[in-house]
Amino acid sequence: STGAGTAPGGWVTGTGDYCVESWIYFPSGRVTNQDSVVCSLDTTGGFAIRFGQSYAGTNPNYISFFARGSSDMDWAPFTWPTNTWVHWAAQRKSGTVSLWANGNKLTIGGGSGASSYNYSSTTGTAVIGSYQNNTTDEDLMMYIDEFCLSSSWRYDDSQSTYNVPTAAFSVDQYTRLLIHWDGTWASAAT
Secondary structure, X not given: OOOOOOOOOOOOOEOOOEEEEEEEEEOOOOOOOOOEEEEEEOOOOOXXXXXXXXXXXXXXXXXXXXXXXXEEEEEEEOOOOEOOEEEEEXXXXXXXXXXXXXXXXXXXXXXXXXXXXXXXXXXXXXXXXXXXXXXXXXXXXXXXXXXXXXXXXXXXXXXXXXXXXXXXXXXXXXEEEEEOOOOOHHHHEO
């Protein structure tokens, strides 16, 4: 349960800055005709990220912002390479959203609204890898590591490329959720 608000912890809410990022491994044997939710707050209007354009889509080769049960928003096409780890990020900085993958800023290809969306601050359950925690709706079907949610932007959106992180993420003043998935389940979350 995330509680409400963004500081000093919790999920993305309101209209402020944020960054969500992780590493994804897209296995070659994966079902290729289904989108996947990376993360979602299980409440109407909760902040969420999807690999796909819209709910129950058939193409995971996009990164998109959405508000759960409320609005599909900005998206960018990105063809996931198979059998390799790829870093990606989605952020909002002073009312401007940007999407990043594999060292490059992606071109927003469609959709709108994420730059000013007021994400729900209702208490809910944070879900990683599915639309909601009690179904198999839009399951990720990829490997994920180093998931980090921050209350600030992390990548300079005036640039077209970025330095891909090469080490495990660490906690700083903007970190709101960090999951390493190292070792046992009990030791995986920070």
